Amino acid sequence: MQVPEFTIETVETLDSEGRLLRPLPGALREREQLIDLYQIMVLTRVFDREAINLQRTGAMGTYPSCEGQEAIGAGIGVAMRKDDVFVPYYRDVATQIQRGVLMEEILLYWGGDERGQKYRDQSQDFPVCIPIATQSCHAVGIAYAIKYRAEGRAVVTTCGDGATSKGDFYESINVAGAMSLPVVFVVNNNRWAISVPLAKQTASQTIAHKALAVGITGIRVDGNDPIAVFEVLDEALERARHDNQPTLIEALTYRLGDHTTADDASRYHDQREYDEARTIEPLIRFKRLLQNEYQWSDADDKALYDDSGKRVQQAIEVYQATSDQAPGDFFDYMFAKPTTDLVRQKKAWLDGLKHHG
Numbered sequence: 001m002q003v004p005e006f007t008i009e010t011v012e013t014l015d016s017e018g019r020l021l022r023p024l025p026g027a028l029r030e031r032e033q034l035i036d037l038y039q040i041m042v043l044t045r046v047f048d049r050e051a052i053n054l055q056r057t058g059a060m061g062t063y064p065s066c067e068g069q070e071a072i073g074a075g076i077g078v079a080m081r082k083d084d085v086f087v088p089y090y091r092d093v094a095t096q097i098q099r100g101v102l103m104e105e106i107l108l109y110w111g112g113d114e115r116g117q118k119y120r121d122q123s124q125d126f127p128v129c130i131p132i133a134t135q136s137c138h139a140v141g142i143a144y145a146i147k148y149r150a151e152g153r154a155v156v157t158t159c160g161d162g163a164t165s166k167g168d169f170y171e172s173i174n175v176a177g178a179m180s181l182p183v184v185f186v187v188n189n190n191r192w193a194i195s196v197p198l199a200k201q202t203a204s205q206t207i208a209h210k211a212l213a214v215g216i217t218g219i220r221v222d223g224n225d226p227i228a229v230f231e232v233l234d235e236a237l238e239r240a241r242h243d244n245q246p247t248l249i250e251a252l253t254y255r256l257g258d259h260t261t262a263d264d265a266s267r268y269h270d271q272r273e274y275d276e277a278r279t280i281e282p283l284i285r286f287k288r289l290l291q292n293e294y295q296w297s298d299a300d301d302k303a304l305y306d307d308s309g310k311r312v313q314q315a316i317e318v319y320q321a322t323s324d325q326a327p328g329d330f331f332d333y334m335f336a337k338p339t340t341d342l343v344r345q346k347k348a349w350l351d352g353l354k355h356h357g
Helices: 031-056 070-079 093-098 103-110 134-148 161-165 167-178 226-243 271-279 282-293 298-321 329-333 340-355
Strands: 085-087 155-160 183-189 217-222 247-252
Touching: 031 070, 031 093, 031 103, 031 226, 031 282, 031 298, 070 093, 070 155, 070 183, 070 226, 070 282, 085 134, 093 103, 103 298, 134 155, 134 167, 134 183, 155 161, 155 226, 161 167, 161 183, 167 183, 183 226, 217 226, 226 247, 329 340
Parallel strands: 085 155, 155 183, 183 247, 217 247
Antiparallel strands: none
16 A cells, blocks of 8 residues: 655755845844844853753753754744743753743753742743653643633644654644644654654654644744744744644754763764764854855854853853752642642651651
């Protein structure tokens, strides 16, 4: 039996050399707007490298790098409105920073401190989700509430390519389609589910094709192109806000680092594929656009990196100066009101702590 094929084109605005393939969208036509977009990608890259250094020196716990994937988060952050709701997974630093999450809060979380997800300046977005694909279910529930209240806003949730093989993901996109919910699913297809390549995860033509089975719009976008990411997100969010129409967006990129600092990607990365991905990563591409079209100089670039480095160092200083979380506090972050079992478990844990000094 022959499997039918359906073509889903990949949306691009920049080619691999940073040349414009079509006109810029209205929201990104000014030089300063493009520099702001580049700035968030640079800040994310600098933050990412310093976070890895903190982990390597024992100053922070396991950390998942987003190197090479900054364009996805940057594009999402520009497209979302303040009153939309973001339901992230663990490679969304760029979007979180744009939506008001402090870098020191992100460091606190990866340092094992639950207070790192009690955001000072962002009260409606959800905290990072570690269990794979469960955030998709949360996003659908939020979208249902928004539709029920006729609030005219939308939900964006993210996941990796590996998450699309989980039941939570399929159930969520199915419910979103069946109930016409204002939610946008963005899949960061970085080609690897830890060490499992995409070809061994699914027989689907593309991840975007999975939208066809549940009757929702499926789009592929160059995930190394923040302008294209912004464009498809902007359109999808408009459909969600005004027509309660969900969308599945597959953003194609490549994970240039380890899955987390507990991983060694050199054991399974194909070196030629990796070297090729390095040449088309988002920061190199976007810098070429600015240099070729907007008089961006090496001095401008150095100043931007220097400023980003200072901002990250300030966040690190705040993180390292933060007093330790009280023992047992993590029990208090499980539910809005502690259950009887949790109260008992917390007491037993604290008693054990005292016993063992």
